[in-house]
Amino acid sequence: MLQRRIIKKMILVLGCTAGTVLLGGSAFLYSKFHIMPYDRAWFLSYKMDTIDVHHTNWACDCADFTFHRTPPADADTIPDADFFFIEPSDPSLGVREAFYDSGYFNQYIRLTGRFYTDLGISRSYELKTPEKPEHARVFRYDKIEYVDK
Numbered sequence: 769m770l771q772r773r774i775i776k777k778m779i780l781v782l783g784c785t786a787g788t789v790l791l792g793g794s795a796f797l798y799s800k801f802h803i804m805p806y807d808r809a810w811f812l813s814y815k816m817d818t819i820d821v822h823h824t825n826w827a828c829d830c831a832d833f834t835f836h837r838t839p840p841a842d843a844d845t846i847p848d849a850d851f852f853f854i855e856p857s858d859p860s861l862g863v864r865e866a867f868y869d870s871g872y873f874n875q876y877i878r879l880t881g882r883f884y885t886d887l888g889i890s891r892s893y894e895l896k897t898p899e900k901p902e903h904a905r906v907f908r909y910d911k912i913e914y915v916d917k
Contacts, residue, residue, distance in 0.1 A: 803895070809888030809906040818880045819907065820915065821854065823872040829897045831904035836876040852905035854879065855890035861912050862892065875916055881909030 820836035824846075831851040854877075856862050867875065887903040895901075 803889055803893070803900050807889045807900065807903065808891060809884035809886050809903075811885045812908060813882045813885050816880065816882055817907075818878060821877050821879060821907075823868070823877070824851070825868075825872070829895055829899060829901040831901065833877075833907075852883075852907055853888075853890035853893055855892050855906055855908045856912070857881065857908055857910045859892075861909065863912070864914075867914065875914045878913040878915050879907060879909040880911035881907055883907050 821833045822836045824832050824834060831853050833852055833854050834846055834850050854863070863877065867877070884906045888906055889901060889903060890906045890908075893901070
């Protein structure tokens, strides 16, 4: 009788432990491939800026905007820390699809807004690969203008 109780408790403990490990492992894998709230930048700077940005079409999920340079520098020579995400304050201010298709060859974007003080991934960023990008600076803008090069 006593042995049965001990065996039942051991099975219960082992079952709970295995369930916890499976649940924790599943949560870890889910968070590795999905953007979670803790991946977002949260604290906006007080300083308003107007910046000119250049888009780089990377073949990875990563920050893909940098400060505009004339003439545009080779993307491989720009330090990773100079790349950042952009985020519209209103969805209607999103970057035109035509700009991503080929417009960035002939134009750059002038944005007015503020940088977040912490690193993260912009709320408007869409994953291109299964793995989420590394955290970077995020610029949240209120005004967008397309400027010909």
